[in-house]
Amino acid sequence: MTWTGCHNRFISSEEQRLYDHLLECVDVESPDQLLERFRALFIDGSGYPDRDVALALDTLLSSKYIEQYFRYVLNRCCHILINRWQARPQLKAAIPELIDLFEAGSSKRINEISRIRSARRLRGMVAQFLETEQYVTLRRLARVVSERPEGIGYAGSRPLGTLIRRYPYLYEHCLLSEDSTQEHQRNVRRIQGEAQQRFEIDLSQYVNYRVRRARMNRQGASDSAERILRPVENPTLLSDRELVSSLRRFSGKVESNRSYRELAQCFTTRSRHPALSYKAFKDELYEYLTAKIDPGYGRCQFNNLLYAHLSNTYSESESQPLNDFLLVRTCTQLFSFLVVDSSSNPEHFIFVDLINNLGPLCTTGILLKIVLLCRKVKPYLERRLSILFNHYESDARDAVAWLVTMLENLNVALSINFGSVDLSHII
Secondary structure (H helix, E strand, O other), X not given: OEEEXXXXXXXXXXXXXXXXXXXXXXXXXXXXXXXXXXXXXXXXXOOOOOHHHHHHHHHHHOOOXXXXXXXXXXXXXXXXXHHHHHOOHHHOOHHHHHHHHHHHOOOOOOOOHHHHHHHHHHHHHHHHHOOOHHHHHHHHHHHHHOOOOOOOOOHHHOEHHHHHHHOHHHHHHHOOOOOOOHHHHHHHHHHHHHHHXXXXXXXXXXXXXHHHHHHHHHOOOOHHHHXXXXXXXXXXXXXXXXXXXXXXXXXXXXXXXXXXXXXXXXXXXXXXXXXXXXXXXXXXXXXXXXXXXXHHHHHHHHHHHHHHHHHHOOHHHOOOEOOHHHHHHHHHHHHHHHOOOOOOOOOOHHHHHHHHHHOHHHXXXXXXXXXXXXXXXXHHHHHHHHHHHHHOOOOEHHHHHHHHHHHHHHHHHHHHHHOOOOOHHHO
C-alpha cells in the first residue's frame, strides 16, 4: 500500500496493480488494442483476458469506501493512456474515442454468473463517474484535441461547450481537475501554448490579407490581380467588421492618443509614487476605469456601485502606501465584482449589464485595463471567465451569444497585449 497526496489516501496494492498493468500495455499496444482492453475492463466488466487484473478491479469495487474514490482511480487510468497518446500527435485521435466509450456504455450481456454482481457494481460506479468533475474535464479535453468535424446541423444550436477549443486562455481552468497529475498539467500547458500560437498566426495572416487587399483596392488593382491574393479566413466567430473593430480597439489609440498598454503604463508610473496612499490609489483607479464609460450609463448606477466596491476594498488599509499585496487583491476583487464571484455563487448581473449597455468592446477594454495594471492577475480573470463558460456549457450557442462575443473579443485583446502578435502596421 502506497501513499498518494490526492485527498490524503493510500493506494492499495489492487489499485497499483491496475496502474502498472495499463502502463505496461500502453508501451507495447496500439490505441485500438488499448481501447478494446479499456472497454472490456471498465465498460463491459467482463471478458477481460488478464484474470488477475480483473480480480484486482473486483477487489477494489468491493471496498465500502469505493464510492468516495473510484472517480480518482478511473480518471488516473484514463490519463495513463491519454498522456502517452498526447505525447505522440499521430495517436491523439484515440483520445476522443476513449471518452466516447463512456457515452456509448455497455450493451454486452454478462454470461458469467460469477461476474454479474461485480459487473453491475462497476457499471453503477461508471454511471456515477459521468457526473463528476473528472469526467467533465475529460470530455472537454476530447473536444480540444479532436480533429473531427462538429457534425451537421445549425452551429448556433450546438452547446457552448463545443467551442472550448477556441479559447486557449480557458484551458488550465477547464481541462484540469482537482486530482490532475503534474504530467497532465504539463500536457495541458503544452496544448494551450500550441493553440495560442496557432490562433496568433491565423490572426496575423488574416490581418496581412486585409491590409494587402485594402492596398490593392486603393491602387485600383485589376480583378485578375485581386484574384491572385489568396483569401484568408477570419479565425474568429466575429463578423469581419466586428473583428476589424476589435483589432483597432485593442492595438490602437483609445484615450488621450494612447493605447490600452500605454494608458496602463502611465497609470502604473503615477501609482508607484511613494507619497500615494492606498486610498488615493483607489480614487485614481476609479477615474482610470471610468474615463471612457458613457456618462449616461455610468451615472445611472454603475459608477456608484464601482466606487462603493473600491471604497469597501481593504478600507482598513487606506492610509498605508500601495504595495503588491494590495494591488493584486484589489484587481482580483474587481474581477469578482465585474465578472462573476465564484462557481458556488455564479451571479453575474453586472457583467451582463455592462455588455448590454456599453457593448462587448468597451466591457473587454475595462477588463484589459485591469489586467494590464497587474499581469499577475491574468490567471484570475481567466478563472472568472471559465466559471461562466462552465455555467453555460450545456446551453445552445445562440442562447448565450453575448458570452461568445465576449470570449472572442477577449481572445483578440489578450493575444494582442500578451501574445506575440504584432499589428503595428494596422494602427
